[in-house]
Amino acid sequence: MKKLPLFPELEEYINQxxxxxxxxxxxxxxxxYDELERELICNLFLxxxxxxxxxxxxxxxxxxxFKIKYLIDTWIDEYFEQIxxxxxxxATKKGPRNQ
Numbered sequence: 001m002k003k004l005p006l007f008p009e010l011e012e013y014i015n016q017x018x019x020x021x022x023x024x025x026x027x028x029x030x031x032x033y034d035e036l037e038r039e040l041i042c043n044l045f046l047x048x049x050x051x052x053x054x055x056x057x058x059x060x061x062x063x064x065x066f067k068i069k070y071l072i073d074t075w076i077d078e079y080f081e082q083i084x085x086x087x088x089x090x091a092t093k094k095g096p097r098n099q
Contacts, residue, residue, distance in 0.1 A: 013070045014063060037065070 041061045045053040053061065 009074075010067060010070055014066045017066055037062070041065070 038058065041058055042053055045051075045057065045061060
């Protein structure tokens with residue numbers, strides 16, 4: 001299977017997540033999150049392919065989840081930045097308020 005090239009920002013985000021996973025000790029909550037994530041991946045894979053995923057397939061699916069999370073986070077950030085800019089522009093157009 002050919003590996004597709006990633007956007008530099010996305011690749012940096014994925015590498016950062018991997019670095020954090022490798023370099024920070026995991027709390028009980030993170031371990032529970034990892035277990036739930038793995039269970040979700042396995043269940044979705046089983047439903048889609050009608051078989052259990054291999055370890056490499058699980059890792060590939062985790063990367064796909066990272067991509068989705070990154071895109072959602074980026075969209076949310078851009079959305080709120082646009083709202084902030086719109087509010088600033090709106091306030092500028094109104095001018096100083098009369099007291």
